[in-house]
Amino acid sequence: MAGQIHNMIQTVITQKAKGNAVIANSIRTKMYLKGIAVDKFTAVSPDDPATMQKVREIAREFGVLV
Amino acid sequence: MATKTLSIKGTDSRDVARQAKEALAGFQPKLLLFFASSTYEHPEAALQEAFPDSKIIGSSSHSEYCNACYTSGSVSIMAMDTGSVEDVCVQVVENIGAEPDLREVLDGMHNYYGGAEEILANYERYVGIVLFESSAKAEEIFMDRLGMATDLLFVGGSSSASDGGGQSLVYANGQSYSGAAVLAILKTTKGYDVLKTQSAHIFSERKLEVTKSDLRSRILYEFDHRPCGEVYAEVLGIPQNEIQNYFVCNPLGVVAGEEIFVRTFNQIQDGGITLHCGLPEGTEINVLKIGNIVDDTKKALDEAIPYQPAGVINFNCLYRTLEILNENQVEPYCALFGRYPSIGFSTNGEAYLGHINETSTILVIK
Numbered sequence: 001m002a003g004q005i006h007n008m009i010q011t012v013i014t015q016k017a018k019g020n021a022v023i024a025n026s027i028r029t030k031m032y033l034k035g036i037a038v039d040k041f042t043a044v045s046p047d048d049p050a051t052m053q054k055v056r057e058i059a060r061e062f063g064v065l066v
Numbered sequence: 067m068a069t070k071t072l073s074i075k076g077t078d079s080r081d082v083a084r085q086a087k088e089a090l091a092g093f094q095p096k097l098l099l100f101f102a103s104s105t106y107e108h109p110e111a112a113l114q115e116a117f118p119d120s121k122i123i124g125s126s127s128h129s130e131y132c133n134a135c136y137t138s139g140s141v142s143i144m145a146m147d148t149g150s151v152e153d154v155c156v157q158v159v160e161n162i163g164a165e166p167d168l169r170e171v172l173d174g175m176h177n178y179y180g181g182a183e184e185i186l187a188n189y190e191r192y193v194g195i196v197l198f199e200s201s202a203k204a205e206e207i208f209m210d211r212l213g214m215a216t217d218l219l220f221v222g223g224s225s226s227a228s229d230g231g232g233q234s235l236v237y238a239n240g241q242s243y244s245g246a247a248v249l250a251i252l253k254t255t256k257g258y259d260v261l262k263t264q265s266a267h268i269f270s271e272r273k274l275e276v277t278k279s280d281l282r283s284r285i286l287y288e289f290d291h292r293p294c295g296e297v298y299a300e301v302l303g304i305p306q307n308e309i310q311n312y313f314v315c316n317p318l319g320v321v322a323g324e325e326i327f328v329r330t331f332n333q334i335q336d337g338g339i340t341l342h343c344g345l346p347e348g349t350e351i352n353v354l355k356i357g358n359i360v361d362d363t364k365k366a367l368d369e370a371i372p373y374q375p376a377g378v379i380n381f382n383c384l385y386r387t388l389e390i391l392n393e394n395q396v397e398p399y400c401a402l403f404g405r406y407p408s409i410g411f412s413t414n415g416e417a418y419l420g421h422i423n424e425t426s427t428i429l430v431i432k
Contacts, residue, residue: 016217018186020186020189020217022189022219023189023217025323026213026217026219026419028322028323029322029323029325029327029419029420030210030213030419030420032320032322032327032349033210033320033322033327033346033349033419033420034210034346035276035345035346035347035348035349036348037273037349037350038322039323040350051348054348061214062214
């Protein structure tokens with residue numbers, strides 16, 4: 001499997017932003033500032049378990065289940 | 067008239083308040099935002115007494131801006147009536163060093179306006195101001211938690227103190243606070259814009275991953291599992307024993323898409339380097355180089371404000387103020403803001419989505 005981190009990040013952004021482009025951008029930036037380099041992760045990025053756990057925790061803080 | 071801006075020097079806070087009341091005769095401010103030199107004692111109480119029907123928030127300052135002027139030892143005030151701000155909700159969070167959960171506070175502020183759904187439906191009208199008392203050094207954790215508790219944009223900065231004395235404080239509704247944050251959600255009448263400008267550009271495209279750091283103590287230890295000083299010197303192509311000479315000109319930056327969030331160095335300490343903003347492990351950063359503050363600020367303002375705004379509030383890093391003073395660039399810098407009704411002050415840290423250094427965060431009220 002690959003690309004799970006990318007998918008999790010996109011889920012958080014989509015669910016939080018609800019179509020608002022300003023909020024989508026701010027969620028992306030907040031994730032960067034939390035130590036997740038959003039644009040580094042693509043659909044073919046390896047599923048690093050430690051990073052997946054970190055994104056899962058951030059998603060939980062945002063109130064999103066991934 | 068939607069806003070009025072004042073720069074006042076008084077014999078004391080009561081004199082400042084008296085002058086402000088005289089200058090604002092016939093004007094009914096919904097919100098009064100002020101930045102007062104820390105040499106004034108209890109400006110919040112004097113202003114609240116003079117304007118009992120207004121919400122009043124503010125911060126102590128090292129130096130102040132008002133329209134095209136730069137001053138020290140004065141009070142800059144922006145008074146906003148319903149032509150620019152329909153309503154304002156103010157809350158104070160004390161003891162921010164204890165890292166309080168902000169959800170309850172923000173839920174209460176959202177509910178003041180009818181709930182988060184109402185705010186989301188009229189997102190273009192609601193914006194937040196955050197004023198930190200800087201001694202707690204907990205802004206990055208607070209901004210992180212604020213960002214989890216609300217989708218609203220909060221813009222602001224951290225208090226500073228005058229070289230002439232006095233204490234770093236923030237103010238809200240007639241009280242002064244240390245180790246606290248003042249939050250205000252404004253329901254603007256015609257909307258707002260937010261911009262962030264830093265005269266820092268990417269020096270090296272090489273990404274460095276923070277692999278060891280102490281976020282809360284703001285200490286950086288390792289990049290890519292190597293001592294951070296060694297890697298920093300390698301990127302700059304300089305001997306490691308000279309890195310301190312480059313701390314001011316070559317800060318670090320988190321590059322999020324097109325946006326740069328600057329983190330400045332403090333000093334070498336405890337086997338690492340202390341910063342003015344902590345970096346969590348896993349963060350990717352670039353080494354930056356400092357550019358021309360006046361040119362970069364003009365470009366940012368011209369691109370972001372193609373209209374005549376009601377008011378512009380500039381939270382300008384104290385480092386940047388000292389730099390434009392050193393470079394004799396105060397007049398051209400202030401002339402940029404003289405194009406609008408504007409106030410500002412020299413901050414000990416700036417806020418926009420996170421805690422930032424060596425930056426200007428700007429709230430534009432339409």
